Amino acid sequence: MVSTEENFANLLRNHHLKVTNARLEVLAVIAGYGAAVSQPVLEKLIGTGIDRVTLYRILNTFEEKGILHKVIDLNGTANYAMCSTACTEHQHHDEHIHFNCTNCHKVYCMHSYILPNVDAPEGFNIQSLNLSVNGICKNCNNE
Amino acid sequence: MVSTEENFANLLRNHHLKVTNARLEVLAVIAGYGAAVSQPVLEKLIGTGIDRVTLYRILNTFEEKGILHKVIDLNGTANYAMCSTACTEHQHHDEHIHFNCTNCHKVYCMHSYILPNVDAPEGFNIQSLNLSVNGICKNCNNE
DNA sequence: TTAAGTGCAAAATCTTTGCAAATGT
DNA sequence: ACATTTGCAAAGATTTTGCACTTAA
Numbered sequence: 001m002v003s004t005e006e007n008f009a010n011l012l013r014n015h016h017l018k019v020t021n022a023r024l025e026v027l028a029v030i031a032g033y034g035a036a037v038s039q040p041v042l043e044k045l046i047g048t049g050i051d052r053v054t055l056y057r058i059l060n061t062f063e064e065k066g067i068l069h070k071v072i073d074l075n076g077t078a079n080y081a082m083c084s085t086a087c088t089e090h091q092h093h094d095e096h097i098h099f100n101c102t103n104c105h106k107v108y109c110m111h112s113y114i115l116p117n118v119d120a121p122e123g124f125n126i127q128s129l130n131l132s133v134n135g136i137c138k139n140c141n142n143e
Numbered sequence: 144m145v146s147t148e149e150n151f152a153n154l155l156r157n158h159h160l161k162v163t164n165a166r167l168e169v170l171a172v173i174a175g176y177g178a179a180v181s182q183p184v185l186e187k188l189i190g191t192g193i194d195r196v197t198l199y200r201i202l203n204t205f206e207e208k209g210i211l212h213k214v215i216d217l218n219g220t221a222n223y224a225m226c227s228t229a230c231t232e233h234q235h236h237d238e239h240i241h242f243n244c245t246n247c248h249k250v251y252c253m254h255s256y257i258l259p260n261v262d263a264p265e266g267f268n269i270q271s272l273n274l275s276v277n278g279i280c281k282n283c284n285n286e
Numbered sequence: 287t288t289a290a291g292t293g294c295a296a297a298a299t300c301t302t303t304g305c306a307a308a309t310g311t
Numbered sequence: 312a313c314a315t316t317t318g319c320a321a322a323g324a325t326t327t328t329g330c331a332c333t334t335a336a
Contacts, residue, residue: 017315138266
């Protein structure tokens with residue numbers, strides 16, 4: 001079995017990105033977090049190792065390349081989560097439900113739920129759907 | 144028939160807020176806009192009559208009191224729309240679909256669509272749902 | 287009269303940009 | 312070697328706070 005770090009390196013290579021320490025660390029933290037993460041939280045988790053500007057640029061690059069998808073939470077803050085392998089530079093497939101915990105503000109991707117169909121009114125064209133559920137997550141309920 | 148301005152004044156009184164020019168103007172602009180409005184757009188529509196800080200404070204107060212509801216759009220920007228009469232200081236009822244135009248960035252409240260039921264996974268409690276639809280609005284399709 | 291609301295200045299965030307130095311391939 | 316990536320400094324954008332002045336009730 002290949003190490004996790006090697007998997008991340010391959011992920012970067014597959015998207016024609018250079019393998020740098022900063023990028024590997026961002027991937028490791030996000031993949032290990034278990035929920036979508038915001039830039040401020042990421043910054044705390046990572047510590048002083050990576051400059052804030054670099055972090056912003058890494059997140060933007062990863063989103064453009066289809067490595068991460070961006071989820072806007074209840075407060076309008078951007079949160080990032082690993083994309084499914086179906087995401088590419090040209091098309092994001094982010095059609096699942098996001099659960100926003102109103103207590104700890106974690107954002108969970110609920111891959112097992114399927115979005116409903118919605119018919120657009122006359123004159124409107126639908127490109128994508130985004131269903132957010134707000135409530136209390138399992139962690140917070142057990143405290 | 145009572146004038147619109149008098150209706151707005153009553154709306155403010157009903158929520159125990161003083162009737163001021165700034166508040167009446169904000170209500171008039173938002174009610175006349177036909178979609179949810181962001182603070183920057185509101186500021187342009189209103190012009191120099193109201194200080195930016197006052198505008199922020201009015202929007203916050205209106206949201207707290209249940210006069211406006213806040214809709215976060217695709218970019219994480221807060222947009223404000225008139226609440227239905229079912230909204231109070233203690234409980235917002237904002238359970239309708241929001242249509243985000245990816246071209247003009249207007250946010251439409253689709254009151255005629257009903258949200259689907261979602262069952263929460265074990266341990267999670269759902270408080271509210273938020274379904275955003277992204278696409279091209281009628282206005283932009285006709286240009 | 288007096289509590290609530292407003293305007294201005296200034297601070298606190300959050301995010302982006304420009305450029306020189308460092309790094310991966 | 313060379314294009315990419317990074318760090319730092321600085322600018323831009325957005326939102327909040329403090330305080331004195333004004334206004335609605």
